Amino acid sequence: MGNKYLIFLGCAIPYRVSSFEISSRKVLAKLGVELVEMPEFNCCGLPLDPVSHETMLILAAKNLALAEQQGLNILTLCPGCAGTLKKVNKILKQDKALKEQINSHLKEAGLEFKGTIETKHLLQLLKEDVGLEKIKASVIKPLTDLKVAEHNGCHILRPKEIIGFDDPEDPQTLKALIEATGATCLDYIDETECCGAPSVGVSDKVALALARDKLNHVKQVDAQALITICPFCHIMYDTNELRIEKMFNETYGIPILHYPQLLGLAMGLTPEELAFNELRVNASKILKQLTQGANKQ
Amino acid sequence: MTEAAATPTQSKDQPIKASELDPKFKYELVKMHGSEKILKCFQCGTCTSDCPVARYSDTYRPRTLIHMAQLGLKDRVLNSDTLWLCAACFTCTDRCPQDVEVASVIRVFRNLAAEKGCFPQVFKDQAASLLESGYAYKIPELRIKKRESQGLPPLPKGNPENVRKTLKGVKFIEKIQKPAGEQQSGQ
Ligand code: SF4
Ligand code: SF4
Numbered sequence: 001m002g003n004k005y006l007i008f009l010g011c012a013i014p015y016r017v018s019s020f021e022i023s024s025r026k027v028l029a030k031l032g033v034e035l036v037e038m039p040e041f042n043c044c045g046l047p048l049d050p051v052s053h054e055t056m057l058i059l060a061a062k063n064l065a066l067a068e069q070q071g072l073n074i075l076t077l078c079p080g081c082a083g084t085l086k087k088v089n090k091i092l093k094q095d096k097a098l099k100e101q102i103n104s105h106l107k108e109a110g111l112e113f114k115g116t117i118e119t120k121h122l123l124q125l126l127k128e129d130v131g132l133e134k135i136k137a138s139v140i141k142p143l144t145d146l147k148v149a150e151h152n153g154c155h156i157l158r159p160k161e162i163i164g165f166d167d168p169e170d171p172q173t174l175k176a177l178i179e180a181t182g183a184t185c186l187d188y189i190d191e192t193e194c195c196g197a198p199s200v201g202v203s204d205k206v207a208l209a210l211a212r213d214k215l216n217h218v219k220q221v222d223a224q225a226l227i228t229i230c231p232f233c234h235i236m237y238d239t240n241e242l243r244i245e246k247m248f249n250e251t252y253g254i255p256i257l258h259y260p261q262l263l264g265l266a267m268g269l270t271p272e273e274l275a276f277n278e279l280r281v282n283a284s285k286i287l288k289q290l291t292q293g294a295n296k297q
Numbered sequence: 298m299t300e301a302a303a304t305p306t307q308s309k310d311q312p313i314k315a316s317e318l319d320p321k322f323k324y325e326l327v328k329m330h331g332s333e334k335i336l337k338c339f340q341c342g343t344c345t346s347d348c349p350v351a352r353y354s355d356t357y358r359p360r361t362l363i364h365m366a367q368l369g370l371k372d373r374v375l376n377s378d379t380l381w382l383c384a385a386c387f388t389c390t391d392r393c394p395q396d397v398e399v400a401s402v403i404r405v406f407r408n409l410a411a412e413k414g415c416f417p418q419v420f421k422d423q424a425a426s427l428l429e430s431g432y433a434y435k436i437p438e439l440r441i442k443k444r445e446s447q448g449l450p451p452l453p454k455g456n457p458e459n460v461r462k463t464l465k466g467v468k469f470i471e472k473i474q475k476p477a478g479e480q481q482s483g484q
Pocket of ligand 2: 403
């Protein structure tokens, strides 16, 4: 299947985070990864799992069956979608009775889950299929002098048994990919802590407390930006940073960038091409620093 | 969220009456997908001490919920508002020394609560959007149109008819499709 993937967008990205999609597509094109659009898809199922596991299984299996018809592996930008599609693929392949039960639902739409394809998240694809060397070679404007912190989020790492490509207690992939751009990736306390997004709407107090803690830890090490790879983590920080600043009388001024935005800058793409204008927390300070740095070189 | 949850008799600090206990609850759970290993929990507390939500919530304690279920306090568990605080981060699942798959057990509790009609509104909204558009969030027309000017390909079809067809016979979906009056939910 080579470097050709079916792109599975999920709901959150087209709903609110197009900057992630725009920057990912630009960067993947530069790296020679070919994306094929899915003719049809629906929600991966994860949002409904808390209320109905069966609904989640059917929705995920339906998407997998649609992708199987195309004979291509899936690439997702959302770790929630990736984790769900991976998990359902795995359990349905192991549990024949469950597979039959789910297939009896899919049959209503003329579909059948067979278990012939795999799903990867952007991060896993960059690590395993493109590789660090090729990414380093694509960098024409190294982001030297830029010091950032990473936030992996939960679903790209856990549960380990399903995701498995990185160590959830001390993840290395995103760090290595950040350093490939020439930027420094700083360590900080509780790096793998949840962003709190899933608790929004149930308890904003808990959600914002988690986000505030994270921003405090990132600020303590003087990171100039926080790098995410999940639409929900991005929404959580980018949308709430100003709110948390007001609520708790804090100042952060830490822009939240999608990893492909960072990589894109290092590849020489412009902030406009990478949809920096869609960010709520202004990133002009680091962009200015990078242009001045480049002019000096 | 639910009326039942607001009544003081549901609080975990209230004395337990023998009549409240459902001694078979744990065996029901053992048969369900996700909570098969609940009896292996030896109450070490790793899940609660490592849970990011428990750190900021005065009430959410995964270990306690599992203990209550083992004791047979079915109604208290399923009516508990705190159930819905879990962020599904899977830290507990990865760290439980007994491999209980704690996050999946919590998910089973939630599914059972939802079957009784006890669940936060946000899930009803997402399910409604799913049945209507195929996506869990209603993506505004403007966003869909804007894709072209952003240089993005058109958004693939959600095919809601097929979504509805494949979800036929799913208990939760049938429940939310009933007119409001017929639901026993205490929203
Ligand atoms: S970590 Fe596992 S064994 Fe320990 S209390 Fe939690 S569920 Fe029980
Ligand atoms: S999955 Fe839920 S219970 Fe487990 S650690 Fe995360 S928030 Fe806590």
